Amino acid sequence: MTSLIILAIAVVMLLLWVAGIYNSLVSLRNNRENAFANIDVQLKQRHDLIPQLVATVKGYAAHEKNLLESVTAARTAAMGATTINDKIQAENQLSSALAGLRVSLEAYPDLKANQNFLQLQNEIADMENKLAATRRFFNSTTKELNTACQSFPNNLFAGMFGFHAEPMFEVPAAERAIIEKAPVIEF
16 A cells, blocks of 8 residues: 555656656747747848838949849748748848848948938847847747757657757858958958
């Protein structure tokens, strides 16, 4: 009889332990999804500002039509992405297109001096900084989830419960090459 009570207590303790692992994984997944929701807010602002930027630049850079169309197409693709992974990929493409636009704009001194453009450029820079901060937070929550899914003993149960390592929000390869170059400073 005592051994039956001890066995029942052991089973209950084991079930409580597994439930604790499950609940902690659910909490980490929800934190990651919340972090991505914060990115979505910043992306919405970004998507709202891009048409204003494109319209402003069009007046000065009519011959940059292909570049402006690629920014617009990337924005449309980013807005149409539905899953977190698709949004990450689409936003990386949009970031690359915007980087190309910034490089191209260096050839237009009149545009760079235009007050509307300067204000819009400052708003976009501020938004990009906020977006970078929310991406860092997203990557932090993703790292926590991935660590929990891959750590023992959670890894024994994570797969059974449908949890797995999730991708980070990383800089696209094309942009990484630009970032890794030493800056050229000219006076």
